[in-house]
Amino acid sequence: MIHHTVQIRVRYAETDKMGYVYYGNYASYLEVARVETFRAIGYSYKTLEDEGTMMPVSEYKIKYLKPAFYDDLLTVHVYIKNKPGVRIVFEYEIYNEQNTLLSVAETVLVFIKSSNGKPCLPPESFQKILNAYFEQQT
Amino acid sequence: MIHHTVQIRVRYAETDKMGYVYYGNYASYLEVARVETFRAIGYSYKTLEDEGTMMPVSEYKIKYLKPAFYDDLLTVHVYIKNKPGVRIVFEYEIYNEQNTLLSVAETVLVFIKSSNGKPCLPPESFQKILNAYFEQQT
């Protein structure tokens, strides 16, 4: 399993007139959390794309338990529980500074070869990194 | 049942470097679709809020089947299949101009009294409108 935490400060731009973080803005928090998780295990999402693999999101679900507010310093826990194949599943929990669980979410992303738009396995260099975290599963 | 369709033109701002609509931006399309559905049946979401009821989203799920692109004129189908109580469930289908189904989504929203932050039933004036669509269910 991969588990990583990322801290994100809520921007004014991300609030709405209820004073809450707009429900659509959590998606970019999760994106940041994914990318920073990759960086933490030694992989750059930017490099992945530059080398010809894209990772569009194919499914996204989120439960909003409590609102996040302006200037909150959120902690996002990211979990990759199963070794990624063509698809990779991320699970998330978002907490505020009082350690209150605000949201739980899940995204499914697909590895796509940019050249032909077809689903593919993660690049070898990435698989090598992933193997270290999931080898006991084989 | 309530069924309404809304057309939304994809903005440049909403695309990302893959050339797709960023996965987080669908949330605001669905918001527009909800609000215009309310307007179409004679109810203003703005008035609802001004009169002391908020409707935060409590759950959101979406499947991205095909990407939407810049300048696409999307058609969002909105369905409210069950008479809303404290919660209201919206289902959505998003099509492009070639009538290709791009995404399916569902949101659950909760009626909240602004004064005390507690869940509540829809305002009477709104219930009256809703009754016309769901009376056969009683």
Added chain:
Amino acid sequence: MIHHTVQIRVRYAETDKMGYVYYGNYASYLEVARVETFRAIGYSYKTLEDEGTMMPVSEYKIKYLKPAFYDDLLTVHVYIKNKPGVRIVFEYEIYNEQNTLLSVAETVLVFIKSSNGKPCLPPESFQKILNAYFEQQT
């Protein structure tokens, strides 16, 4: 001169915790206004890009005189006062439904050939359209 007006409904997503439209969100209203102005005179910004010309913004200024609020139906007046060369200047006025002037803005965009990233004149097909509006200037 080219003058066109475009109507835009303020989305909940675009408000902030002051209840105003967030100051950064006007940029996408102006983008929509530009693109719809092009469409109105018979030109598609999407086609322009597909045929190898990009139009990044090089300068942007805006004065916020009064706030715009949720669900406001804004009217954006767009003016192109001088015949575009390598650069094109758009001026804007944004009004609400009470015909109150909310903002005035100006953007400068540059025509860029995608293949080499260099500034260029507008495509011939676009110049022909523009000539009809500015011929008296020659």
Added chain:
Amino acid sequence: MIHHTVQIRVRYAETDKMGYVYYGNYASYLEVARVETFRAIGYSYKTLEDEGTMMPVSEYKIKYLKPAFYDDLLTVHVYIKNKPGVRIVFEYEIYNEQNTLLSVAETVLVFIKSSNGKPCLPPESFQKILNAYFEQQT
């Protein structure tokens, strides 16, 4: 004078189909830069608002010299060159990791009393902090 620098990582959500940071998204970078500048000198923008003062932006101008790209780690220099009265002027320079100047910007914000919507001086507690930076001007 107050001078502070803030680092901001470009999110995928903030790019557009040109692969650039969308021109409208710089506004939220500048917002983050302002707020972190306040935090660095010992003042919380959130507290300011909670205590009844808002700071809407009244003017904003920006020149885009070079594009910022996905995953760039930007450095924003913030300057407050004159002691704020009812208005406060921020100047900004945005650099990428190669120390290339990407954008220069300026915003004017106004202190507004939330209770009556009227312009006002900064709260006393904030003025005390500001005095330390601008006392030589008196």
